[in-house]
Amino acid sequence: MAKPQVLIVEDDRSLSEVLDYNLRQEGYETFSAASGQDGLNLAKLRVPDMIVLDLNLPVIDGLEICRRLRADPVTREVMVLMLTAKSEETDQVAGFSVGADDYVTKPFSVKVLLERVRALMRRRIGSSRDASVLVSQGILVDRERHRVTAGEEALDLTPSEFGLLEALLRQPGRVFSRSELIDAALGGDSLVLERTIDVHVRALRKKLGPYAALVETVRGIGYRFRDPAGRS
Structure with a gap:
């Protein structure tokens, strides 16, 4: 069975490596980008099952990336878990308004984040069993x-x-x-x-x-x- 694919778009290298390691340990296939433009390009090239997306990114921010993903038929169904240091309610509303599926604020527990990833993956499988x-x-x-x-x-x-x-x-x-x-x-x-x-x-x-x-x-x-x- 093919491993679910997760794209990590995060400009903090140490955090990206932590996420990469833990997601791989959970059985996911991962690949990473450190800027918004690179993340958007990779998403369109490889069309992952999920994107863990930082909000504050160089070149293109997470909100604009999410907006573009939802506007493109190729990436419209990709699950997006938005990851950010901003915890104000208005920021969460902004994230959901452009199509984010979930929202996790920094600092966070890796165990909690992995459970959110698992929950989104279950939702994806349940709603689109033939997507693969x-x-x-x-x-x-x-x-x-x-x-x-x-x-x-x-x-x-x-x-x-x-x-x-x-x-x-x-x-x-x-x-x-x-x-x-x-x-x-x-x-x-x-x-x-x-x-x-x-x-x-x-x-x-x-x-x-x-x-x-x-x-x-x-x-x-x-x-x-x-x-x-x-x-x-």
């Missing part, structure tokens, strides 16, 4: 069961191939650069050359067989999954 299943043009990616089918045939993909196909299929028609695919499919900490993505794509296409043409090359940029609406 992506289907387009005969290809099905089931993240929870780590299963891919092309037509009626089950495919045996490596973790890298699975992550690559999931990232492309989640946003059909979007052109991903090779560096973006490293972040979205393989993880930003991966020591991977950009051209390694080409090797993964060739292997993936071979396994897709008659569906290989759905993974399109955009010359000079990268790759995309064919838009079912025919837009380019």
Whole structure:
């Protein structure tokens, strides 16, 4: 079963590391950003299950990030746990008004925060049990069961191939650069050359067989999954 993904957007490095460690210990897959712009970019690239979002961030603050997440169809359903030193009622109202799902103030108990994360995850699963299943043009990616089918045939993909196909299929028609695919499919900490993505794509296409043409090359940029609406 795929691990739920949590994006931590926090500019305090020591706090970010504490959150990262404890969330991983709880069985979550985590990745982090230290600025609002980087957090927003990562959210759109990887579309996590939840974002632990600091309110006071450089470049773009947490309120604006949350507002943009809710306005984008790709990230609209991502759970947002807002994390801030501000505890006034007006700040909490502001957070909820732009779409935050919960609000935790600093200083906080890590145990309490983890329980809030678990509660939000239960709500997400209960309200959208099929959110982990992506289907387009005969290809099905089931993240929870780590299963891919092309037509009626089950495919045996490596973790890298699975992550690559999931990232492309989640946003059909979007052109991903090779560096973006490293972040979205393989993880930003991966020591991977950009051209390694080409090797993964060739292997993936071979396994897709008659569906290989759905993974399109955009010359000079990268790759995309064919838009079912025919837009380019």
